[in-house]
């Protein structure tokens with residue numbers, strides 16, 4: 001057991017214009033522990049006046065401050081120092097995450113170092129030669145044109161609770177490298193990651209006003225998105241909220257990137273080694289109790305091997321250690337909040353009512369009488385027209401679906417309005433690659449599950465717009481300006 005009594009330190013201030021400032025209003029948000037179901041922390045919510053102040057600071061920092069005008073080496077230095085500060089806080093980041101939303105500390109400790117890696121990746125990009133802010137091209141008429149890539153401006157970030165630190169880091173590190181300034185609104189369930197990052201950026205010497213933090217719920221988030229001085233919104237969250245935010249941005253042509261939901265498929269080709277696949281497949285079918293956007297929630301198996309697969313998969317997920325997420329041996333914790341617990345239960349009932357066969361789980365694990373727990377749940381006899389095959393459940397519910405041949409497997413995988421992630425398991429990696437090319441999704445792994453922050457991540461279809469991570473992630477914070485010499 002780690003520090004099961006890790007006490008959340010409730011913030012009392014916001015971070016605006018390089019200072020820790022008192023809230024202008026007196027609204028509060030309560031974070032409820034998903035393990036004890038009791039209030040764990042109460043902290044102030046930003047009011048419109050706080051957002052106005054934060055946007056004004058970010059605007060001034062962009063329009064007249066030093067950050068967008070610094071050399072790339074100077075910006076890289078601040079990013080590197082931020083990474084060092086983040087590294088010094090890995091255990092705090094992991095423990096805060098566990099205490100706020102119940103992610104197992106085992107997963108928190110695996111994920112927490114990624115934030116520093118992201119900051120270092122963009123620092124390396126600035127210091128290296130793989131990326132250029134100005135490219136020269138020769139026109140067909142023989143003349144010279146320069147393509148100058150310039151920061152898009154003042155950016156707002158809106159992030160969810162399910163991987164708060166890493167999702168915020170993707171945005172801030174890439175945008176800072178590009179020369180942008182920020183106002184960030186974390187999710188109401190997990191505000192602390194924003195505070196840790198603000199602290200690290202301040203210690204790293206980021207100029208005042210470049211990063212501002214105003215915590216709050218959806219309403220204050222929408223106020224920020226509507227703010228006329230915000231040039232770009234970087235959003236991660238549900239497809240429903242993403243559509244709304246995209247529409248608001250379109251009204252004034254603000255730039256927007258959207259990282260949204262998923263209903264990703266793992267295709268087990270008929271030559272796949274199921275035993276070898278199990279460790280990665282089982283873990284990524286319901287990571288963080290299924291509260292991960294790229295979870296492989298539909299598993300497509302050849303009809304002839306369906307029985308063999310189901311037996312093995314059910315045995316494997318049944319062995320997950322479920323319990324208090326502070327226990328370093330626990331892989332499977334509670335859902336993040338009561339509303340999530342209720343929503344997942346509703347989907348399980350819908351699955352049964354629509355004719356799918358429940359072969360494992362379906363409710364609270366016997367030994368957990370408190371906390372928002374739902375046991376690993378597996379359905380078979382699932383078809384693409386069922387709700388549980390179409391909608392993102394964001395809980396530990398996996399649908400096993402069968403196919404007759406490769407074409408049908410591709411058809412089922414693509415029969416989704418989402419297209420975020422996926423996996424192909426096969427003994428023949430060339431064959432798997434060809435199948436991967438036919439799947440309409442943004443990120444796929446052959447024989448495993450790789451999510452590497454130095455590579456672009458993002459969605460096809462209703463899973464999003466744009467990419468985060470890698471060079472592509474920085475491009476979304478830049479505008480291309482064409483300067484030709486006549």
Ligand code: NAD
Pocket residue numbers: 158159160161162163167185186187188216217218219220221222223225236237238239241242244245258259260261262292293392394420459463464
């Ligand atoms: P959510 O959409 O309810 O909320 C996300 C954030 O948006 C929160 O900070 C919330 O306060 C804010 N928000 C909600 N409505 C808003 C509005 N109208 N205007 C401005 N801000 C608004 O999502 P959630 O429940 O916090 O997170 C889970 C969702 O996030 C899932 O759908 C999951 O797939 C998705 N997600 C996607 C990725 C990805 O990379 N594609 C990664 C993680 C999570």
